[in-house]
Amino acid sequence: MSIIQIHQLKKSFGTNEVLQGIDLSVSKSEVVVIMGPSGSGKSTLLRCLNFLEEPSEGTIQIGEFQVITGGKIDSKRKKAIRELRKRTGFVFQSFNLFPHKTAIENVMEGPIVIHGAKKEEARKLGEALLTKVGLGDRCDYYPAQLSGGQQQRVAIARSLALNPMVMLYDEPTSALDPELVREVLQVIKDLAQEGMTMIIVTHEMSFAKDVADRVVFMDNGVIVEQGTSEEIFGNPKEERTRQFLSSVE
């Protein structure tokens, strides 16, 4: 059963068509890694999934919840978009933690504001999630007092706090020093093992081989090919995929 269904998703910036009709479905507990050269539209696709970018055309369904793109932005539509966002966790390349809040306050923010949780409940949940990402002893630190890897793990905990149906990662390790990449990838791997549905845009090839149930290769706003990591990395069918893989290896 697919938990995400994207149908003919298009996005243009002015005359530049960044996504040229993407069809993609993701099953429950599946980990999909999206790769491709910069400018291929992979980040835009991810951002369209929770309307950080407004898609120009197409439909997005997450669970039972469907949003048809385009049309007037009225309050009903805004509400629909918020509902969609509540069901998706989004992890940014630049973490985007709230700098004026401590690690645990960052994690508590969603449950309190979005779910209307009580402070004590939210704190319990926050402690549990920070412990899960290995930061149980950093609850009261401000983001500025944490390393990049730790900040990104807090950001993952913050997204998990809303109990999303799917986690979206936009190059989660690209802004990190090399020695900090592994701790973040380990957290993502652990989530994969727990059966979290995830879509990950990344350049980390070995990580993709490790964790991906499916690798999607994008270029110029279209999906060029997709398959298991063995298929894509071992024996790519398309010339463009081959070129890309040889350029990054």
Place this chain on the structure above:
Amino acid sequence: MDPTIIIDSLPSLLEATLMTIFLAGISIVIALIIGFFTAIVRIVKVRVLNGIANIYVSIIRGTPLLVQIFVIYYGLPQIGIALDPISSGVLALSLNAGAYLSESFRASILSVDNGQMEASMAMGMTYSQALRRIILPQSLRIAIPTLSNSFIVLIKDTSLVSVITVTELLQMSSLIIAKTFEPLTIYLVAATIYWVLISFFTNLLDKLEIKTSRYLVR
């Protein structure tokens, strides 16, 4: 310079200083409210109001405060709006500082990294929740140095209200000089009082800035 003149005139000057503090205090509160809402209206681009806000800021910043005071105190009675000197002064000072403050607020809100709004929206917050809980607390810290600046200017600008017969510090100084013929002494005392007053508030705001920035300190 005769020290007894200073001692004799000090009670009156200090009393007039209270008027200066009153004018500055009440005007800054009104100006903060005007400035905040003008900034929000211009950022969110509320229809019609946005245009009015733009014109307001443009006119206030484009004309001298003294002219604004004259228009309000001497001009408005001609169309039936007669305000007493103190109300006129407060109105002029509030409107003036409000326009400058709105620019400070606007700049500080816009200077908060866009990722903060995105992270809030990605969670499912509404725009106003994100503004209130995430953006404004951060922009306040950024705004404090310029707010501090506006406040200093406002305290100094209260002296302009002396021209419409409000007995604040400068007006009182002139009244005392008319009796004592000691302009240098009295004006220097007045200047000292302004300086002490402004130093006090600058200190206070500096402390507030440090307090609101504690999360940035490693």
